[in-house]
Amino acid sequence: MPLESINHLALELCIPPSATITGNLCFFQLTDTDLKVEAAVCAADIARGKTEETQQQTTTASQDTLELVVFGQTTVDQLYRLADSCRLDINALTRINLRNKLSSYRFSVRCENLQTSRQLLAQFSLTHQLEAALLKDAPSLNEPGLLVMDMDSTTIEIECIDEIAALAGVGQQVAEVTELAMQGKLDFAQSLVQRVARLKDAPESILAQVARDIPLMPGLETLVAGLKQHGWRIAIASGGFTYFSDHLCRLLALDGAFANELEISGGKLTGNVSGDIVDAKVKAETLNLLSQKFSLSHSQTVAMGDGANDLLMMGSAALGVAYKAKPLVLEQADASINHSGLDCLLHWLA
Structure with a gap:
């Protein structure tokens, strides 16, 4: 022709x-x-x-x-x-x-x-x-597999901590630190401690307000349904907070959700995180532990995220996908989705 x-x-x-x-x-x-x-x-x-x-x-x-x-x-x-x-x-x-x-x-x-x-x-x-x-050697859709996704700006359209901060009146200060962490210019654990500290004395009720209005990323529900039809397991590993990851886990009937827990006392945020921080290393470990738990081959694992904190997890998977990601993440990802919804991933699978 x-x-x-x-x-x-x-x-x-x-x-x-x-x-x-x-x-x-x-x-x-x-x-x-x-x-x-x-x-x-x-x-x-x-x-x-x-x-x-x-x-x-x-x-x-x-x-x-x-x-x-x-x-x-x-x-x-x-x-x-x-x-x-x-x-x-x-x-x-x-x-x-x-x-x-x-x-x-x-x-x-x-x-x-x-x-x-x-x-x-x-x-x-x-x-x-x-x-x-x-x-x-892309994972196959027709064989059981594992997808582990970041939460903020990946499965949902917002950064929850920025939304909480805005309602608490410290939005600008927290958003600036969030952006530095996403670009890999600031250690994630350090940035999280700094941001959460600024939320001290904010009312617990603002968490429910953010969760109630939480916008799912386009294509998320279609992606989850499509993978489940083929026996895939799906989980969230997030540097965000359990209040929201657990909400998504229930909403979408996911197989697990791992995130940081905000400390609350007397109906107010204390400005601290309870327990160990879910950072890049923990995210990668989560993917490996889940693949073992569900007896899934490493060749059938996928990780998806948008920030520097997701790179170790993406590198630990057979396929690491950058979703509308920062330049640093785009450079290192196996594949990317830049304009479409999350369900585009169904076509990247063999």
């Missing part, structure tokens, strides 16, 4: 979604002049190397299987520019998934440096306002 005649078309118009692609490879070549798509070849035949072209493809492929995932609304021109900008060679269309009323296209790709290509992809996605992921 001449590129000039299809550049503006979405992938799902050029290659309509079809269940027949599952389990097959469709050879795919995108040049600056043409899009070439050959008839699907059975994966078993490819493994046996029945054709000379297949053998050549296998020989030149990277030892690590990498997938580029984009949505069906992505245009051919966007895909071409994405591959060029991110230094990717696309060699096959391996699967088309239909999930949550959207189609996503999975391509087998090669690159010289995975981290560099991922960073370039994150920037390309932000600039061009599209979603895409470059994945290595």
